[in-house]
Amino acid sequence: MGKKRKGDGQVTENDLDATSMRYQASAVHAIRERKQVSAPILEPEVVASRFQGKLNRPHVEENAKADTSVKQLSQFVPTNKDTTSCSKDSITIRLDDDTLTLIGQYEIWVRKGAISILGAVLYPSSAVHRVFAPSTHSLPVIRPVRNPFGPPEQPIEITILSFQCGIRLLKHVSPMFGLVWNKATDLPGDLEPDSSTISSNSIKRTYSLLKPTEGDGHTNKRPLGLVEIPDDWQALMAALISKKQVSLPTSALICGPKGSGKSTFARMLVNGLLKFRSVALLDIDPGQPEFSPPGEVSLVQVTSYNFGPSFCHPNASEHGIKLIRSHHIGATSPQDDTHNYQRCVINLFEHYKQLLKLHPLCPLVVNTAGWIQGTGLELVSDLIRQLNLTDVIYTSTSGPSEVVDSISQATEEGNTRLHFLTSQPVEAVPRSAADLRAMQTLSYFHLDEPELGHIRWNATPIDDMNTLPVHYSGSNQSIYAVQLLGPELDPEFLGQVLEGCIVGLVVVDDDAALPIPFDMIDGDVAFDQPQDSTPSASYHNLHSPLPRTPEQIPYIPSTAHLTPPLSPTHSHSIGQAYIRAIDTESHIFHLITPVPHATFTSLHKEQKKLVLVRGSLDTPTWAYKEGLFKQMRHHHALEKEGLGEGREWAKEDTKRWAEGRPWVSAEGRRKGERVKKVRKDLGRKKTKR
Secondary structure, three states: OOOOOOOOOOOOHHHHHHHHHHHHHHHHHHHHOOOOOOOOOOOHHHHHHHHOOOOOOOOOOOOOOOOOOOOOOOOOOOOOOOEEEEOOOEEEEEEOOOOEEEEEEEEEEEEEOEEEEOOEEEOOOOOOEEEEEOOOOOEOEEEEEOOOOOOOOOOEEEEEEOOOOOHHHHHHOOHHHOOOOOOOOOOOOOOOOOOOOOOHHHOOOOEEEOEOOOEOOOOOOOOOOEOOOOHHHHHHHHHHHHOOOOOOOOEEEEEOOOOOOHHHHHHHHHHHHHHHOOEEEEEOOOOOOOOOOOOEEEEEEEOOOOOOOHHHOOOOOOOOEEEEEEEEOOOOOHHHOHHHHHHHHHHHHHHHHHHHHHOOOOOEEEEOOOOOOOHHHHHHHHHHHHOOOOEEEEOOOOOOHHHHHHHHHHHHHOOOEEEEOOOOOOOOOOOOHHHHHHHHHHHHHOEEEEEOOEEEEOOOOHHHOOOEEEEOOOOOOOEEEEEEOEEOOOHHHHHHHHOOOEEEEEEEOOHHHOOOEOOOEOOEOOOOOOOOOOOOOOEOOOOOOOOEOOOOOEEOOOEOOEEOOOOOOOEEEEEEEEEEEEEOOOOEEEEEOOOOHHHHHHHHHOOOEEEEEEOOOOOOHHHHHHHHHHHHHHHHHHHHOOOOOOOOOOHHHHHHHHOOOOOEEOOOOOOOOOOOEEOOOOOOOOOOO
């Protein structure tokens, strides 16, 4: 084993290799024997350098019984003694050895000392970092750590500030965003505001400091959990972060079962690796992507910390987040088309290698989907062999053995280190996976214009938003074609299927993107070349006429009753759009999308081909009911203030709202009930704008 230089706080390549190999061998054996194994502590000073201070409570083992004791949410209790200032929207406090947990949205400014949060260590500076801590996810914990750049006994002083971005207003258009943030509470504890003009009753911050066991006043209505950092997580992160990026930067793939903490560990690892100034995140989980709506896989360059779940940054427009390339796969799981999914991932990895030419020390973190059984296991194993990784991290120590065997073999063939981590304990699941996907998609479509590099949201219902009219035919045609992935559909029903659905916005870079034979005999199409082969005369030319529906919508025809996706080598995604209506007389799609209008204008001027790709994404039922939910909330608010008609919301009110909205059925409801049924009526007439 290589020796560590004294005093440099670094782990050598030999240290990491040898320790990982020992742990890998013992872990594989233990899993096959259905035993738990403890992670190694590589170097005590390595862990201390990043995570000094009070460690977490012992983590809950995967098969342990549920803890029925009262959970300690935070150790810090604010008093006038440790509070240096307190205003209407901010509080400055001193931390000793106590941890601090907040719920809500806040900005944190480190004035003295140092703290750790979600894998990042923050030192005194003028930088202010935004944190999103909703109740839908485990709450991040602020921990005091030693500041190697300051006096040994320097106190820790931080300022917490409120900020507005509009995300809290989404509760007005969807019940999914109810009880997500902090309750509008008074000052914590017995604190008094600095100014006599500010009463404690008027202070309603966008965050709340949690009391040790009582929460923020909503705890009895929703479970609250904390981000747990088991000891083996700390040890591995410290080792990977401390490893010198010499000839080959760290490239770590994180895989494991669903709900095992893959996304949390990936987020923390990216934050820690930012010591190298930038990190590439290869996000290949289309169900819960980090910086895009569901249905996308992407490569993102990260240069700023990420302190929030994915629905708080549903695209890469935030300052410090740069989208390198993205592909729309039109599904929330790779299983719909594993071949295309794998090609998309390989293409993104090729772009990472191009990024390395500009940033030679840029590490890579790969966050995978939770599909590790059957074909999913084969897919992950193949990717491990193809991506030339330095590390693979499996977030479970309980097998199954066939998964461990396959991943172990793949890492051995690629001379890749394999690490096993305990799954992150999930204490409460207030939202299902489908709910979180819907929240992330809704958040994406409610994005507003950024402000000072920060994303913002608006709570205007989809039905009331201004649409972006885009021509699909005529002299101003901007949409080259529509593509329906999967089984063949009669073109007569294409317009009806598209209206009210979410589509991917895919830009075609060159002719090789569409492997469609130019010659069609009796409408039959046959493929005789690989997807990414060099285009020949027998392949479809982008300037050749495409078939059209009776409404003149151009579409990419299917073959063998299936429509294959565009080549990821010759196309890329720029986002998603919601087709609110189709004007068949003017040949216009009315789109709702956060993609800037200038992007469409630029594509049109450059004569780029834009394809609307319809896959198998979740039906956006939330979009169909936003207007009704906002009207119902407004009605109840007026009644509560005594300004209404003196009656509850009735069935007739819902029926009046549902008239003219073909996707919503207003049948079979009792007085005061919400919309009971949402449907897509494929036999309806076209809506015209």
